[in-house]
Amino acid sequence: MNPLSNIRKRIAGDAPSRKREQRSAGNGRRSAANAPARPRRRDEAPYLARLANQWWTRLLESVYQGSLSEQEELYESHSTRRDYVWNTVGTSVWGLTFPFLTVVATQLAGVEEAGMFSMAFIVGTLLMIATYYGVRNFQVSDLDEACAFSSYQIHRWLVAILAGVAGVAYVSLRGYDGYMATICLGVFIYKLIDGVADVYEGRLQQADKLYLAGISQTVRSAATVGAFALALFVTRNLGVASVVMAIVAVASFALLTAPLALLETEKSRPPHTDEVTLLFRQCFPLFCALFLFNLIESIPKFVMEGALAYENQLYFNALYFPAQGILLTVGALYKPQLLRLTSIWASPRRRRRFNLIVAAVMGVIALITIVMALFMQGLGLPVMSVLYGVDFGRFAVLATLMVIAGGVTAAIDFLYAVITILRRQEGVMKLYLIATAASLALSLVLVNLIGLTGAVASYLGTMVLLLVLLVLEYIRIQHAIARDRNPFLDR
Numbered sequence: 001m002n003p004l005s006n007i008r009k010r011i012a013g014d015a016p017s018r019k020r021e022q023r024s025a026g027n028g029r030r031s032a033a034n035a036p037a038r039p040r041r042r043d044e045a046p047y048l049a050r051l052a053n054q055w056w057t058r059l060l061e062s063v064y065q066g067s068l069s070e071q072e073e074l075y076e077s078h079s080t081r082r083d084y085v086w087n088t089v090g091t092s093v094w095g096l097t098f099p100f101l102t103v104v105a106t107q108l109a110g111v112e113e114a115g116m117f118s119m120a121f122i123v124g125t126l127l128m129i130a131t132y133y134g135v136r137n138f139q140v141s142d143l144d145e146a147c148a149f150s151s152y153q154i155h156r157w158l159v160a161i162l163a164g165v166a167g168v169a170y171v172s173l174r175g176y177d178g179y180m181a182t183i184c185l186g187v188f189i190y191k192l193i194d195g196v197a198d199v200y201e202g203r204l205q206q207a208d209k210l211y212l213a214g215i216s217q218t219v220r221s222a223a224t225v226g227a228f229a230l231a232l233f234v235t236r237n238l239g240v241a242s243v244v245m246a247i248v249a250v251a252s253f254a255l256l257t258a259p260l261a262l263l264e265t266e267k268s269r270p271p272h273t274d275e276v277t278l279l280f281r282q283c284f285p286l287f288c289a290l291f292l293f294n295l296i297e298s299i300p301k302f303v304m305e306g307a308l309a310y311e312n313q314l315y316f317n318a319l320y321f322p323a324q325g326i327l328l329t330v331g332a333l334y335k336p337q338l339l340r341l342t343s344i345w346a347s348p349r350r351r352r353r354f355n356l357i358v359a360a361v362m363g364v365i366a367l368i369t370i371v372m373a374l375f376m377q378g379l380g381l382p383v384m385s386v387l388y389g390v391d392f393g394r395f396a397v398l399a400t401l402m403v404i405a406g407g408v409t410a411a412i413d414f415l416y417a418v419i420t421i422l423r424r425q426e427g428v429m430k431l432y433l434i435a436t437a438a439s440l441a442l443s444l445v446l447v448n449l450i451g452l453t454g455a456v457a458s459y460l461g462t463m464v465l466l467l468v469l470l471v472l473e474y475i476r477i478q479h480a481i482a483r484d485r486n487p488f489l490d491r
Contacts, residue, residue, distance in 0.1 A: 059259055068262035075264055077208040086214030088332070093221045094194075095328055098125075099321045102314060104229045106388045109238050115310030117238055118317045120184045122301050123170060124191035127163040129294045131156065131195025134286025135279060139202045149203050149268035151275035156199040158276070160192050167192075179239050186242025190224060193249040200261035207265040216260055220252040285429065289416070292432040296439045296462055297409075300455040303443040312452045318388060319399055319456070322380060323406020326372055330365055330410040334417070342421050355478070358418055362411060369407030373400050398456045405460040408467050415470045424477045431473060435466040 062068045098121055105114035139152055167188040171181050197220065201213035227248040232241035304312050334341075341357065344350045372380075376399045384392045392399070419428060439462040446454030 055256075058263070059255070062259070062263065068259055071263050073264050075209060075212060079209075079211055082211035083209075083214070086211040086218070088214070090214035090217035090221070091328070091332075093218045095324070097221050097225055098317070100225055101228060102317060103387050104225075104232060105238060106314060106390065108232045108236060111311040111314055111390060112309065113238050115313035116180055117183055117187070117242070118313040119301065119305055119310065120180070120187040120242070121191075122298050122313075122317075123167065123184065124187040126291070126294055126298060127167050127188055128191040128195040129291055130163045130166070130287070131160045131192055132198055132287075132290065133159050133279075134283045134290050136198055136202050138279075138283055138286070139199065140205050142206065145269075147275040147279060148271055149206075149265070150271035151279065152199050152203070154271050155276045155279040156196055160196050163195070164188065164192055182239035183242045186239070186244070186246040189246035190242075190249040193246075193253050194220075197253050197257045200257050203261045203265050209264055212260055212264060216257045219256055220249060223252050224249050288429060289432060292429075292436055293412075296432070296435050296466070297459070299436070299439040299462075300443045300447065300459045303440075303447045304452070304455050307447050308451055308455075312455070314388075315390075315392075315395065315452055316455055318384060318390075318392070319395060319402045320406075322372055322376055322399070323402050323409065326365075326368055326403070326406040327410045327413060329368060330361075330414060333364065334361055334414055341418070345421055358415075361414055365407055365410050365414065368410075369403060372406070373403045376400065376403055398453060401456050401460050405456070405463050408460070408463040412463065412467050412470060415467070415474060419470070419474060419477065422477055422481070424473075427473060427477075428470070431466065431469040434469065435462055438462050438465055 058071075058074075062071050065071070101121070102114055102118055105117045109117075133155070135152065135155070139147075167184070171184050176184065197216065201216055204210065204213040204216070224245045228241050228245040231244035232238065235241065301313060301316060304316065341354065344354045344357070377396060381392045381396060381399060384390075416428065439458065442458035442461050443455065446458045448454070450457075
């Protein structure tokens with residue numbers, strides 16, 4: 001008897017090697033991971049070591065049988081508490097990756113090289129956003145699988161290849177030397193893997209196993225950060241550390257993210273060209289909005305690269321991280337309530353309540369922004385000075401301006417979600433184009449006139465402009481909806 005057959009019996013209880021065709025919300029399968037804890041014997045390996053060994057054994061057994069997709073699922077779905085906990089953990093660890101990497105780079109490689117790494121990360125993040133193509137929400141809401149998961153995979157890999165080509169072209173056009181090009185290579189591969197992994201984690205969410213997606217995101221983010229820090233500590237070379245980070249990202253994707261999605265979800269039907277084309281067409285407006293918004297945030301940094309020393313990239317991004325914290329906090333507050341907001345808006349009798357909720361969230365955003373500004377002036381800047389080994393006390397005014405910009409950005413993010421609920425997002429594209437042009441003009445003038453201060457001021461000015469435009473658009477939409485309900489208002 002083949003030894004792997006015994007392994008299969010231990011792991012899957014000798015169950016048939018096919019996916020179950022239906023899941024029941026009240027009868028989710030229990031696995032060894034969900035069984036009651038038992039006392040550990042002294043001769044047993046630690047829990048994480050046993051879990052890793054079980055996963056590795058399962059992978060080997062699946063590969064031996066020739067298919068990941070046809071294996072029996074082992075982890076339950078419909079676990080709301082785990083979904084919330086692990087999604088929060090995964091998002092938090094992923095969000096802290098860039099700040100932690102810059103702190104490590106500053107301490108081990110110096111401010112100038114940390115600024116170079118920050119610039120590479122900014123471009124890599126834009127490539128990741130392009131790879132997303134705005135598909136995640138479309139995929140998760142495709143409960144009837146109008147598009148096969150295999151079609152989603154092909155689409156994502158095609159977009160990732162195009163984004164990778166764009167990254168190579170950018171490095172070539174900028175004329176980077178070998179050292180900076182190597183840093184970019186490592187960072188770009190890492191962020192492109194993040195972009196591709198999103199479609200596999202979206203598949204897990206589509207199967208109501210979001211907690212597994214959170215575990216995947218947590219492991220990948222933590223592993224890459226740990227590998228980068230260790231490699232930089234040993235070599236003191238950012239190029240080498242970036243390449244090591246990329247290798248670990250690829251390994252974590254190949255050994256965990258992709259197999260987990262294939263093992264723990266239904267086998268997909270074959271891909272279809274029409275479905276891939278549909279994804280390109282249907283998600284293009286979502287891609288444009290998402291990409292333009294992130295481009296607007298990045299334009300001051302691109303202008304700084306040509307006008308200022310790389311250390312300014314580090315200062316700008318370090319000051320931006322607290323502002324990003326506002327955005328993440330506000331998102332964590334309102335995004336779980338989007339379904340409830342949608343149901344409120346669906347009832348014409350509750351439209352006034354809907355507007356009151358929008359106003360209340362805006363008030364909460366203002367309050368969070370004030371609290372963050374006070375924190376930065378009291379404790380935040382001294383803590384940052386210790387972490388980075390740089391005196392951030394001299395940037396007290398810029399820190400306040402950046403926190404205000406973070407609050408404005410959070411308001412923009414929320415208002416765009418509200419306009420999406422109203423199904424009027426197509427009119428927002430022109431507003432993002434206006435803001436992009438304004439950001440470029442302001443950055444070119446102010447960065448060259450007053451340096452880092454100009455970059456922060458141009459970012460704040462652009463975000464305020466975009467918020468005002470969105471508020472006016474929201475008012476216009478509300479008036480148009482009221483007019484449609486009561487044509488006599490035009491008389």
